Amino acid sequence: MNDPLHPLSDAELLARLPAAAALPDAPADWQRRALATWRAPAGVSLAQAVDALRQRVLAVLSFDSWAQSALAAGLRSTGSATRQLVFSAEGRDIDLRIAPSGERFAVKGQVLGPDDSGAVALTPEPVEATVYEAPLDALGEFHLADVAPGRYRLSLLLAGHEIVLPPFEVGSPSKDTSTG
């Protein structure tokens, strides 16, 4: 059976140069879909995969609905139970909604910006064994259910890099709601 990678003579190699140079790339949307198929192999947790990444970027808080509500406290006596936080990094906005769910909380969000696939990891601070993880769906949305109250750091694991949000509190308005 012919080895498809058998050595080429100079003449064979040179004769193929124009055709080789002209080989087209797959359409960009095809390549994006292929990139989006990535998932860490079974047995490798997202936390381990995050550690293996080379480029890590810290996001910046650009909006906190409870900070806005605090400013308006003199005008309104009630605020929404759902807290909205918006962070920005690398040309993306990360829109978080933290809502009570029984005695715990649901953390939902959406990554707005370049069409990347990936996943999120919500890690308690200080670090504990329980890490909440979820993939980003086709719209860049994720949903972490049954999150215990506490202080957390959210990481976005995207192809090639990681975006880390400053720590924030998951809890009710009466608790410390500081971020950063």
Place this chain on the structure above:
Amino acid sequence: MGDALSKEQEDDAALVGRCRQGDASAWPLLVGRYQRLVYAIVTRMGLDEHVAADVFQTVFEKLVQHLPTLREPERLQAWIVTTAKREGLAARRHGQRQVSMTRDDDSDTQGHAEWDIADDSPGAEQRLDELQQLHRLRLGLDRLDERCRELLLLVFRDDEDRLAYDEVSRRLNLPVGSIGPTRSRCLGKLRKLLP
């Protein structure tokens, strides 16, 4: 094959190893390395454009699934080619609409019948081997420094586009007498960079 093939073996095997450890940054490198070859294969199987896109996607989905269990990571290209052809043939057998691809920018696929690899004939296998050679050559070209790449592509154009050495000399700002020796040196460099 020697050092050049060893380097490619190491690179593919190393990327597979990193993926197995959950290093997400290795995946885009694998996709980037093989997207052109997979595209070339799926667009030569007489598939409707949407079906070809699905087959393209399936190949990479299967690669992600099988990364932990690939027995010979150094022969990743052979695995990818076999998978692409198998999935393309399966798509044809499942009665997908067979319409010739007519992408305007697909300039190297004029005359699809000539390139059809949608069967198991010896001719189809030969065309598949040829695609792999072109892909291998392209990987080498992409790794070559810009000056050498430019010279080789100017000097070794198709017959109807061939340039006189005077014109090559002018475009590259290189003495005519230096073109031959430089061409040989660049060809040697390219050979060393071939996977």
